[in-house]
Amino acid sequence: MEVLERWFGADEGWERVATADQRRRDVQWAVVAFVIAAIGVELIRAAGGMEEEQLGVGWQYAAVLSGSLLVAFRRVAPVTVMLLAAAHFVVAGQLMPVTMSSLPMQLLAFFLFFSGIAWAQDRRAVAYATLAVLLVMALWLAWWFALGSGLDTIRESLGEDVLARTGPVGPVTALLLYVVLSNLIYFGFAIGLGLVAWRGALQRHRADDLLLTTQEQGGRLRDQAVVAERLRIARELHDVVAHHVSVMGVQAAAARRVLDRDPDAARASLGAIEQSSRDAVGQMRDLLGTLRSEDLEEPQARGEVGGPAGSGEPAVLPGPAAGGGPTDRAPQPTLAALTGLVEQATTPMCTVDLDVVESTAGAAGRVPTPVQLSAYRVVQEALANVRRHSTARHARVTVRIDEGTGRIELEVVDDGHPRWGTSGTGLGLRGMRERAQHLGGAVEAGPRAGVDGYRVRAWFPLEGRARREDPVTGVAVPDPAVSA
Structure with a gap:
């Protein structure tokens, strides 16, 4: 049973939920199913196929209508609809075999089985419901063949000439095996396609979750990049300001001490202060110019290029101090x-x-x-x-x-x-x-x-x-x- 539950996805922990728009479309498809099934029944009637049907037209349309109504709820209560479809298939098929054997009604039952497996939220429940449906169908066929009029009907339809033929498999046995094979294909495809549809929805859900996670991680990485860039700029400003201000302070103290006895040394110290202040302003202007640039695109992407890549030549970036005109940035x-x-x-x-x-x-x-x-x-x-x-x-x-x-x-x-x-x-x-x-x-x-x-x-x-x-x-x- 664990293998069956795992096969149906009971261990995935995900529920497929229908949207309001999907539920509205199911109501429309229920109307379409009723119209197509009714046309099929009338065509069979016109061909004389309804002469042996025991129940009248009213019961035939009741079977068509009740089966079509289940389509409107196939994504609302998928497991319940699948069980009701199986009961409808057995009961109506027993009472009105010609009506239920029409292609539209057969496809309708197939579609409802498929929908139950593809849309069931409780995967463990749908696994056991599917097992129950298969068991009921198998018992119904066995009862029809063994206890009902199935074998007699087959013999009458084949005729004495066909029954008298010999071969590796008798005509009756061959027809029985054909009926079993048809049902295996019928229900097997309904179950298989339902599982494929459910697994596909699960993969799309995971892909959407992965995309959302990737976007969230991308946002966090961008925030981290912003923080890292702020720290880098803070380090640059600290290094520039601390160095040049300390140089100016030391040189000013030296100039003050030697101003009277050694004017040349004082003059040299004042020159160092002047040069250090200019260097500090220039480096800070470079940093602020980078921060105030209108976007973070590469200079080549904006058509604002300096030297070739790897040449060491400074790129030209927009300079706010020059009213948006180009300003050369000195290399670091x-x-x-x-x-x-x-x-x-x-x-x-x-x-x-x-x-x-x-x-x-x-x-x-x-x-x-x-x-x-x-x-x-x-x-x-x-x-x-x-x-x-x-x-x-x-x-x-x-x-x-x-x-x-x-x-x-x-x-x-x-x-x-x-x-x-x-x-x-x-x-x-x-x-x-x-x-x-x-x-x-x-x-x-x-x-x-x-x-x-x-x-x-x-x-x-x-x-x-x-x-x-x-x-x-x-x-x-x-x-x-x-x-x-």
Whole structure:
């Protein structure tokens, strides 16, 4: 029985529900079924086939009408309609065999059996109802052949000449087997097509659910992308503002201290303040210009193109500051810009040195752009923290690019002590770690061991994505789930 229930879908936990429009159409189809069945009965009558029918015209039309009315409820109470159709088929077929043997009435009964299986909501109930219908039909045929006038009718219809023929199967047996085969095909197709229709509806329901789930997930992913972009912009603004404002503050303090005794040094500090302010405004204008662009389409899709793909030339985006006209956007900082960053960070009170160690000549230029930008921002934030929170007189930036191991390392160390009353919010270190984790790297930060000062160390894979160990070979390979 479990196999029968599973075959009919009792374990699926889904109910097929008809819409109001479908129920209204069923009423219309009931009228159509009555008209067609009535025409069939009248054509048989005109051909003289109703002469042996025991009941009169009124009963014949009552059978046609009652069978057709069931069509109107085939999706409202499918199991009940199927059982009533079976009872109607047996009772009316016994009383009015000619009427019920007409093709329209046979197709009507077939359609009602099919509808019960295709639309039943309780799949366990329809499985047992189908079994009951088949059992009733089998008993009815057995009774008609064994106890009724079925065999006598067959012999009379065949005649003595046919009955006298010999062969591997007798004429009566052959006709009995033909009747059984016809009923197996009749009910088998009704059951099979009903199950196919129900399974098809189930698959469409699942496809609709999958589409809805996909749309909901797409919405969540878009929201996550918006949040991620906001965090990225927040990190960029933090790095830009923190770096340049701290540079201006340190240079202003230096200019104030040496203004009387060393005007040239004060002039140099004021020049650094001017340049740092211009750089900050320019980078912030770039960010705001991106945020205020009218849409997020690719420049090529809008016809606003810069250099060829991969050429490094800046694309032309609409610039609000120019009234919607094109404005050139400078490329994002790279490792080559670290020299200027270190020069800006150097003040009369703190010198900063830069060392770039390459495994092969030109390795720094071959680092992917997202990795170069993140490396630049990490160094920028680390130097800003030195200026804000340390009494350091010297700091050193070391960059190591090793193409053999596929890794870039950054190290920023200073020789100072924490400056009293300058504890930060921690957002800078958090931003550095987020940048590194996004590209599959990591950041370590803390006091230096055994000597004065603070140390920030970061590393990234050169391909800009995390690496995982292949379960088969045991070799570290790029993880496609995390990329730049």
